[in-house]
Amino acid sequence: MDAAAKKQLKIKTNQVRKGIIEGVFNAKSGHPGGSLSIAEVMTYLYFCEMNVDPKNPKAENRDRLVLSKGHVAPALYAALALKGFFSADEIKLLRKPGAMLQGHPSMKLTPGVDMSTGSLGQGISTACGMALGGKLAGAPYRVYTILGDGEIQEGQVWEAAMFAAAKGLDNLVAVVDNNNLQIDGTISSVNSPYPIPEKFKAFGWNVIEICGHNFDEIDAAFNAAKDFKGKPTAIIAKTTKGKGVSFMEDNCDWHGKAPNQDEYNTAMAELDAELAQLETM
Numbered sequence: 001m002d003a004a005a006k007k008q009l010k011i012k013t014n015q016v017r018k019g020i021i022e023g024v025f026n027a028k029s030g031h032p033g034g035s036l037s038i039a040e041v042m043t044y045l046y047f048c049e050m051n052v053d054p055k056n057p058k059a060e061n062r063d064r065l066v067l068s069k070g071h072v073a074p075a076l077y078a079a080l081a082l083k084g085f086f087s088a089d090e091i092k093l094l095r096k097p098g099a100m101l102q103g104h105p106s107m108k109l110t111p112g113v114d115m116s117t118g119s120l121g122q123g124i125s126t127a128c129g130m131a132l133g134g135k136l137a138g139a140p141y142r143v144y145t146i147l148g149d150g151e152i153q154e155g156q157v158w159e160a161a162m163f164a165a166a167k168g169l170d171n172l173v174a175v176v177d178n179n180n181l182q183i184d185g186t187i188s189s190v191n192s193p194y195p196i197p198e199k200f201k202a203f204g205w206n207v208i209e210i211c212g213h214n215f216d217e218i219d220a221a222f223n224a225a226k227d228f229k230g231k232p233t234a235i236i237a238k239t240t241k242g243k244g245v246s247f248m249e250d251n252c253d254w255h256g257k258a259p260n261q262d263e264y265n266t267a268m269a270e271l272d273a274e275l276a277q278l279e280t281m
Contacts (some may be wrong), residue, residue, distance in 0.1 A: 019078025068123025121154030165204025212237030
């Protein structure tokens with residue numbers, strides 16, 4: 001990936017992070033930490049990887065994304081708005097009664113959302129069904145799902161993983177957001193799913209390990225996943241929870257808490273400073 005392309009992706013990622021903070025602040029609730037940690041992956045998916053059209057969000061052969069860790073919907077909403085699926089003004093209405101954007105993604109309410117999610121562990125099963133449907137129909141679309149590393153403590157995840165490998169779903173990519181934190185501590189201290197790569201390999205998956213904030217590694221991983229045949233691919237993305245906002249980084253207190261006015265001002269000032277630096281590169 002050349003420098004100009006990376007610069008544009010970094011600028012878009014900054015805008016996604018701003019959307020996350022804007023939404024959660026205005027809602028006075030939500031999940032900023034895990035939303036911020038997947039900002040690069042989400043940006044790459046919508047602006048490099050996925051075949052989607054905001055003007056035709058239900059196109060039959062579109063690529064699908066299932067946000068299995070549905071509580072980090074602010075990241076999805078910010079990317080969808082930036083892509084043009086709906087006005088960015090909707091983000092300020094996050095979680096408001098009657099608003100398009102609720103606390104978890106809804107395929108009935110929000111253009112661009114392929115599956116309503118929120119119950120952890122269930123999204124990857126839906127993604128498997130979509131991928132199998134594509135295989136049976138001979139359709140060209142690919143299916144992507146994003147899971148939390150705490151989420152993979154759910155048994156249903158591994159039932160789905162076994163199924164995907166058994167059916168040879170090489171049109172399916174699962175990204176595990178490995179930020180090592182869940183609602184009340186590190187995943188290793190709460191209920192360790194480590195070693196994550198070895199578990200997916202044991203279930204018959206192709207496994208790629210990356211830094212989830214490095215666009216060269218993200219780009220190489222998704223391209224390798226497209227080239228790999230016969231097995232689904234798991235991308236284990238090492239990330240920092242709360243990435244991009246200094247006082248939220250690697251702090252499980254920001255799993256499900258909204259910033260107050262002063263914290264909002266500080267977060268946005270940091271992101272504005274980052275944007276100014278990016279634009280001078």
